[in-house]
Amino acid sequence: MSRRTGVSVPTIKFYVREGLLPAGELTSPNQASYGETHVQRLRLIRALLEVGGLSVAGIRGVVAAVDDAERPVHDVLGAATKPLVPRYEREPGDGIDEARKTVAGLIAARGWGADPSGPAPEALATALVALDELGHGRFVEVLDTYADAAERVARADLDYVARHVAREELVESAVVGTVLGDVVFSALRRLAHMDASESTFGRTRGGEAE
Amino acid sequence: MSRRTGVSVPTIKFYVREGLLPAGELTSPNQASYGETHVQRLRLIRALLEVGGLSVAGIRGVVAAVDDAERPVHDVLGAATKPLVPRYEREPGDGIDEARKTVAGLIAARGWGADPSGPAPEALATALVALDELGHGRFVEVLDTYADAAERVARADLDYVARHVAREELVESAVVGTVLGDVVFSALRRLAHMDASESTFGRTRGGEAE
Numbered sequence: 414m415s416r417r418t419g420v421s422v423p424t425i426k427f428y429v430r431e432g433l434l435p436a437g438e439l440t441s442p443n444q445a446s447y448g449e450t451h452v453q454r455l456r457l458i459r460a461l462l463e464v465g466g467l468s469v470a471g472i473r474g475v476v477a478a479v480d481d482a483e484r485p486v487h488d489v490l491g492a493a494t495k496p497l498v499p500r501y502e503r504e505p506g507d508g509i510d511e512a513r514k515t516v517a518g519l520i521a522a523r524g525w526g527a528d529p530s531g532p533a534p535e536a537l538a539t540a541l542v543a544l545d546e547l548g549h550g551r552f553v554e555v556l557d558t559y560a561d562a563a564e565r566v567a568r569a570d571l572d573y574v575a576r577h578v579a580r581e582e583l584v585e586s587a588v589v590g591t592v593l594g595d596v597v598f599s600a601l602r603r604l605a606h607m608d609a610s611e612s613t614f615g616r617t618r619g620g621e622a623e
Numbered sequence: 624m625s626r627r628t629g630v631s632v633p634t635i636k637f638y639v640r641e642g643l644l645p646a647g648e649l650t651s652p653n654q655a656s657y658g659e660t661h662v663q664r665l666r667l668i669r670a671l672l673e674v675g676g677l678s679v680a681g682i683r684g685v686v687a688a689v690d691d692a693e694r695p696v697h698d699v700l701g702a703a704t705k706p707l708v709p710r711y712e713r714e715p716g717d718g719i720d721e722a723r724k725t726v727a728g729l730i731a732a733r734g735w736g737a738d739p740s741g742p743a744p745e746a747l748a749t750a751l752v753a754l755d756e757l758g759h760g761r762f763v764e765v766l767d768t769y770a771d772a773a774e775r776v777a778r779a780d781l782d783y784v785a786r787h788v789a790r791e792e793l794v795e796s797a798v799v800g801t802v803l804g805d806v807v808f809s810a811l812r813r814l815a816h817m818d819a820s821e822s823t824f825g826r827t828r829g830g831e832a833e
Contacts, residue, residue, distance in 0.1 A: 555783050601770050
């Protein structure tokens, strides 16, 4: 498995010890056999660690939810994607209550069936407070454009899942799509920025004007 | 300044030593005076560290670019936002060349004036390889929806900057907007997911069916 995935043997053993990866079937005292499911799980762990920046404890929560076949799908999706929301170390300040109200108002206006006290609304409120402190309180004016774009992307995500994903892979796909979809969008946003900046602020490259 | 921003004195001293924050004016041997610019810079550092997850070295690059008034705006914007693209530790594998071609094709099809060898296209190609390895190679089918949404958001970002930001604050605003805009979008995408998931997979909460 180490050869197939490029992950070192001690690292694989560490994941097994930490409960992220099921143990392989022992074929001899120092050789274990791992199947396709193990390889897929190992790739999931690597994506969450390296791309998602999750902690080992966070990943343990995600894989426990992925492996929980008993609970209703919507509940499991919530449990599996909860650790994927970044948490910011912040002192509670004056602005946070107002920001939470803004977020709750947005959720209501959109008709979204989301709990305003969950981790995603809290992350949003924290970002709004940071923007306000940095002199960008008026950023809330473009929140609707962001929300429109987020709705379109979320709809495309769900369509993709409905067309391409077997039900038993649903939760794992949601985790993968949440983490990697963020990376994809943020890279595309930067590309679109560069283009917009180039047309707005001129096309000088390496000091040469064109 | 520590009182105004909630950042401890040793931490402020550390930022000054690391070249992130200009030294205050010494008013006595153990008391320095810091102005509004210092407070704003300190808030920027905290946002990049805590929300953007940047390293001290990355932030040093950002603030050097922000403080560089000589270079053309478009160049400085590029230099300031470059460290904001996450880099993933990956072995170069078979899939990356094909993924780079996909990304270059997308940039050309969009007519984006972006360098396909920059850090953002590379982050995108890496995410596509990870998706492919996890069995989601067909995710490229929704890339155009992502790119449309990214264009809308980027246009809103530029409009916001044009309406609300003084030219001397342009580069700093671009940095703030890039980092915090990602957080805002990713939180909104999760909220939109929850809503879409709730309508698709049912509204059971805490085990109770409605």
